[in-house]
Amino acid sequence: NAGVTQTPKFRVLKTGQSMTLLCAQDMNHEYMYWYRQDPGMGLRLIHYSVGEGTTAKGEVPDGYNVSRLKKQNFLLGLESAAPSQTSVYFCASSRRAGQSNQPQHFGDGTRLSIL
Amino acid sequence: AQTVTQSQPEMSVQEAETVTLSCTYDTSESDYYLFWYKQPPSRQMILVIRQEAYKQQNATENRFSVNFQKAAKSFSLKISDSQLGDAAMYFCAYRNAGGGSNYKLTFGKGTLLTVNP
Numbered sequence: 069n070a071g072v073t074q075t076p077k078f079r080v081l082k083t084g085q086s087m088t089l090l091c092a093q094d095m096n097h098e099y100m101y102w103y104r105q106d107p108g109m110g111l112r113l114i115h116y117s118v119g120e121g122t123t124a125k126g127e128v129p130d131g132y133n134v135s136r137l138k139k140q141n142f143l144l145g146l147e148s149a150a151p152s153q154t155s156v157y158f159c160a161s162s163r164r165a166g167q168s169n170q171p172q173h174f175g176d177g178t179r180l181s182i183l
Numbered sequence: 184a185q186t187v188t189q190s191q192p193e194m195s196v197q198e199a200e201t202v203t204l205s206c207t208y209d210t211s212e213s214d215y216y217l218f219w220y221k222q223p224p225s226r227q228m229i230l231v232i233r234q235e236a237y238k239q240q241n242a243t244e245n246r247f248s249v250n251f252q253k254a255a256k257s258f259s260l261k262i263s264d265s266q267l268g269d270a271a272m273y274f275c276a277y278r279n280a281g282g283g284s285n286y287k288l289t290f291g292k293g294t295l296l297t298v299n300p
Binding site: 101111118 | 218220228230288290291
């Protein structure tokens with residue numbers, strides 16, 4: 069049972085380069101999320117999606133774009149990477165929020181370093 | 184906006200003993216959910232326990248239990264008979280109930296738990 073799968077697990081970029089992080093879930097979840105985790109800051113929401121074809125900004129969206137062309141996939145893009153985007157990125161998914169206390173299920177994270 | 188505060192950046196406990204991690208939150212909502220997540224060195228985010236605000240009974244999951252004080256907006260996690268495998272960063276998280284824009288999790292900054300043999 070794969071759950072939430074993130075690729076890649078590690079990546080080093082140079083300032084100004086672009087890249088896309090892929091998140092895939094096999095639980096047929098409606099909602100998907102991208103977080104970043106920085107030391108002493110906990111997890112902060114970057115963008116989220118409540119369904120295929122819909123995305124919205126979270127707490128720290130600047131410098132990132134997302135797309136959800138398929139229900140099972142949620143892509144996070146960095147168009148021009150900056151050192152401030154060095155972080156660990158987590159993808160999560162959940163069932164529709166109104167359905168009881170559904171928790172979010174997390175991927176294993178992607179460690180991204182921008183030089 | 185809701186906030187979650189974990190006032191203990193680090194805690195330590197002896198193996199087999201009990202430890203309590205603190206969490207307070209601020210909200211004007213009456214219906215919401217609270218969660219504790221564990222993050223071991225492997226970096227996985229693992230759900231430990233969850234609590235519905237409308238339930239007065241405190242949630243328990245084996246050696247893990249919570250002390251939910253709704254009026255005080257407090258949600259502490261108690262780990263009994265601590266094991267070496269409990270060593271991890273623990274995050275408290277809050278989510279409003281219902282749909283619409285209420286699905287977002289708000290996390291505290293975490294408490295690093297060390298278990299001493």
